[in-house]
Amino acid sequence: MRALAAVSLLLFVAACRSSGAGAGTGPAAKPATPAEVTPARVALGDSLFNNGGCMRCHGSKGIGAQNGPALNDGQWDQLTTGSYAEIRALIVSGVPKEKIKVTTRPNAMGARGGRMNLNDEQISAVAAYVWTLSHK
Helix, strand or coil, X not given: CHHHHHHHHHHHHHHHHHHCCCCCCCCCCCCCCXXXXXXXHHHHHHHHHHHCHHHHHHCHHHCCECCECCCCCCCCCXXXXXXXXXXXXXXXXXECXXXXXXXXXXXXXXXXXXXXXXXXXHHHHHHHHHHHHHCC
């Protein structure tokens, strides 16, 4: 009976470790991909971001540049959660100069992509692309 209990305990512990259950076991789970982050939207967002005004400030592939923070590392200047909804809302509203946290960045982020004046679907696409940059 003791042998059976010991084997059962060992199997339970092994199952917990392999599934990531329990404190300190395995890497943190990746967040689920939001339903709005589709391959088609990500592809459109990539094109808009890297061929439009976004790249001028945030760098190619969102690696950061003099006037805009990197978007590919999860160390957001203006966001708190990095959720798709929060990214989308920030693109819609922009960031006024007085709310830019890094004072060496001279320009505000225009609402709806500034001069790009993105429509709702384009904003959703850019938000989907930006979400993928920091949720790989």
